[in-house]
Amino acid sequence: MRMIEVEDVTKSFTVRRRTGRFRRSRARVRAVDGVSFGVEPGEFVGYLGPNGAGKSTTIKMLTGILTPSTGTVRVCGLDPSRQRTALARRLGVVFGQRTTLWWDLPLRDSLTLVRHLYRVEAAAFRSRLAELTALLELGPFLDTPVRQLSLGQRMRGDLAAALLHDPRVLVLDEPTIGLDVVSKATVRGFLERLNTERGTTVLLTTHDLGDIERLCRRVMIVDHGRLAYDGGLAGLRDVVGADRQLVVDLARPAPPITLPGVEAVRVDGPRQWLRLPREANAAAVVAAVAERHEVVDIALRETDIEELVTRLYGRARDDRAPSR
Numbered sequence: 001m002r003m004i005e006v007e008d009v010t011k012s013f014t015v016r017r018r019t020g021r022f023r024r025s026r027a028r029v030r031a032v033d034g035v036s037f038g039v040e041p042g043e044f045v046g047y048l049g050p051n052g053a054g055k056s057t058t059i060k061m062l063t064g065i066l067t068p069s070t071g072t073v074r075v076c077g078l079d080p081s082r083q084r085t086a087l088a089r090r091l092g093v094v095f096g097q098r099t100t101l102w103w104d105l106p107l108r109d110s111l112t113l114v115r116h117l118y119r120v121e122a123a124a125f126r127s128r129l130a131e132l133t134a135l136l137e138l139g140p141f142l143d144t145p146v147r148q149l150s151l152g153q154r155m156r157g158d159l160a161a162a163l164l165h166d167p168r169v170l171v172l173d174e175p176t177i178g179l180d181v182v183s184k185a186t187v188r189g190f191l192e193r194l195n196t197e198r199g200t201t202v203l204l205t206t207h208d209l210g211d212i213e214r215l216c217r218r219v220m221i222v223d224h225g226r227l228a229y230d231g232g233l234a235g236l237r238d239v240v241g242a243d244r245q246l247v248v249d250l251a252r253p254a255p256p257i258t259l260p261g262v263e264a265v266r267v268d269g270p271r272q273w274l275r276l277p278r279e280a281n282a283a284a285v286v287a288a289v290a291e292r293h294e295v296v297d298i299a300l301r302e303t304d305i306e307e308l309v310t311r312l313y314g315r316a317r318d319d320r321a322p323s324r
């Protein structure tokens with residue numbers, strides 16, 4: 001059974017717009033527009049898109065907070081909006097922007113309350129709490145009130161709360177937002193282990209491409225409510241048609257290097273940046289450059305993921321421009 005199944009789902013909202021000084025009209029906004037995808041057990045999937053693309057709306061439909069306007073959603077075989085209580089036992093949810101913990105209670109007491117909400121047995125709770133405390137390094141602040149925790153500590157506490165009942169699927173909305181480098185690394189390392197060692201299925205929305213590169217074997221990119229891409233990171237390079245760059249350090253400054261199919265896109269003293277088409281044989285280009293010039297150092301760079309995603313967002317917009 002697939003862990004998540006989304007079939008031709010749309011979600012529209014009615015919004016009121018000012019159309020004149022005293023006039024308002026109602027308009028329908030399609031936040032999610034015909035999205036379909038499936039997630040298999042044990043997958044780790046990234047859900048990316050610019051602001052307002054429809055990510056949070058999708059997550060809310062997966063967790064049962066919102067009901068789709070049309071189409072069907074199944075998580076662990078259940079209809080989230082109709083079987084929310086049954087689903088809660090199989091699903092963990094973390095929203096980076098808000099906490100599910102009680103501000104005035106020490107973290108330990110908050111987690112005990114969560115234990116009762118999910119009806120986790122005392123023995124299972126003890127061993128699970130001990131395990132999560134070790135993995136997320138909660139020990140030093142288990143007895144601190146939640147309001148006194150740093151953002152990174154609170155996020156680790158929220159992860160523990162979402163996972164106390166050992167759900168099969170974990171849905172995360174921006175779990176690393178605002179975290180410093182060390183906290184990010186802890187959270188990412190934890191999620192990676194959860195997925196590889198426990199087999200928990202994870203769906204993650206983020207604007208942080210570092211999260212995606214570190215964790216996700218598959219990415220879905222949504223733009224204007226539609227899926228613009230669904231596949232591996234390597235495939236994204238092919239879809240966007242990304243070039244590679246050869247950075248060449250010569251012994252001394254020289255005019256821009258020209259070779260068939262290769263273009264010097266930047267020259268800075270003895271350093272030149274050459275654009276290689278994807279199909280070019282990098283070894284042959286390196287040999288040709290070395291034959292003509294005295295080369296001190298050479299590096300081959302793939303277009304980074306930030307650039308790929310920016311290009312894909314731009315392309316999705318260009319595709320739609322004529323119909324708007």
Ligand SMILES: Nc1ncnc2c1ncn2[C@@H]1O[C@H](COP(=O)(O)OP(=O)(O)OP(=O)(O)O)[C@@H](O)[C@H]1O
Pocket residue numbers: 013014015029030031049050051052053054055056057058
């Ligand atoms: N309750 C609502 N009522 C009206 N419009 C809404 C509502 N919720 C979302 N929208 C609109 O739906 C669209 C998608 O919003 P959504 O929050 O899903 O985007 P997002 O991809 O999560 O963005 P971000 O990265 O900024 O969180 C936006 O145009 C938003 O204004």
